[in-house]
Amino acid sequence: MSSIEFAQVTKSFNKKAVIQDLDLNIEDGKFTVLVGPSGCGKTTLLRMIAGIESQTSGSVLIGGKDVTRVAPGKRGVAMVFQNYAIYPTMSVRDNIEFGLKNNKIPKSERTQLVESVSATVGLYEFLDRKPSTLSGGQRQRVALARAMVKKPSVFLMDEPLSNLDAKLRAQMRLELIELHKKLGTTFVYVTHDQVEAMSMADTVVLMNQGKIQQVAPPEIMYHTPNNLFSAQFIGMPPMNxxxxxxxxxxxxxxxxxxxxxxxxxxxxxxxxxxxxxxxxxxxxxxxxxxxxxxxxxxxxxxxxxxxxxxxxxxxxxxxxxxxxxxxxxxxxxxxxxxxxxxxxxxxxxxxxxxxxxxxxxx
Incomplete structure (x- = not known):
């Protein structure tokens, strides 16, 4: 089980609540996209799942277990950042197995995991290359592969495609959809781009000013908006x-x-x-x-x-x-x-x- 639940979660910065009394259930195995304008609280939710941020009050549960006091490395989640966060002086292979070495995984098992995952994301032939010789899309795959070898129950992605050009972004969207199908793991993806949200998600969580406006599959979000904000945020061009x-x-x-x-x-x-x-x-x-x-x-x-x-x-x-x-x-x-x-x-x-x-x- 890798469902995620926010129960009456409030998050304050300098005594100002940016998220207040929020309830949200993210289904096990689904590709869930958190979308909304900048500053709406979507990345804060992601960071609370990862344990990078802690909620001011309320509970965050993963697989039914309250992880409020569980360290980030013990939560069974892996995060892919906007800037990839890969080491430029290491080879692709070393980047992917870095976490495995830290966790004292035996060399034979590391090799098998790295080669299997790199084949899945199309990096096998690049294992001995440095990141500087790779394209933006290939570097993004390195970050994904490094997360995959941990075999997490939850993948967290914070605007991972925003640094790519439009054509490559469209290609990577398709690759992430296929990857999710292969892994069957819970994906939680943050973006401000409603096209990404609508094209990739099983479930869209639309936020504004720290509040959830609507939670629904893309087609329901589009054809049956809850409110004026949903109607005008989702759709390109916006609703008249x-x-x-x-x-x-x-x-x-x-x-x-x-x-x-x-x-x-x-x-x-x-x-x-x-x-x-x-x-x-x-x-x-x-x-x-x-x-x-x-x-x-x-x-x-x-x-x-x-x-x-x-x-x-x-x-x-x-x-x-x-x-x-x-x-x-x-x-x-x-x-x-x-x-x-x-x-x-x-x-x-x-x-x-x-x-x-x-x-x-x-």
């Missing part, structure tokens, strides 16, 4: 959000949920606007549309519209989200959701009448 002008409610829709057309079409929410920017993204095009003082982002598979062109933007009712004054999402099964859908349609009808552009809704 604007005021409904009723009850301090806001409504929103994903950029890919909007449809552009040169002629009016029937949608629950429909406005006329002008394209102000256009970005070609390969198979998709990102348009910025300005309408009635609002600016909306639209991600479309169609590359047929141009800057300064007048267009109609439409969104189906099923793609529209509402957020209450407390920023919590209003569920589609709640009575208020239908009321606000009716308000949105009525508001848009009034705007179209005022502009002589009435689209008939049925």
């Amino acid at each position: 959000v604007t005021d409904l002008h009723v009850d301090d409610v806001k409504f929103g829709f994903r950029p890919e949920s909007a449809v552009l057309s040169s002629e009016p079409r029937e949608f629950h929410y429909s406005v006329k606007g002008v394209i102000v920017t256009r970005e070609m993204l390969g198979s998709e095009t990102l348009y910025q549309v300005r309408s009635n003082g609002h600016t909306f982002m639209v991600k479309s598979a169609e590359n047929v519209f141009s800057v300064d062109q007048e267009v109609y933007l439409g969104v189906d009712a099923s793609k529209i989200y509402f957020f209450a004054a407390d920023e919590q999402r209003i569920g589609g099964d709640q009575a208020r959701y239908k009321e606000y859908l009716d308000v949105l349609r009525s508001e848009e009808t009034c705007i179209k009448k005022a502009h002589g552009k009435l689209l008939v809704h049925t």
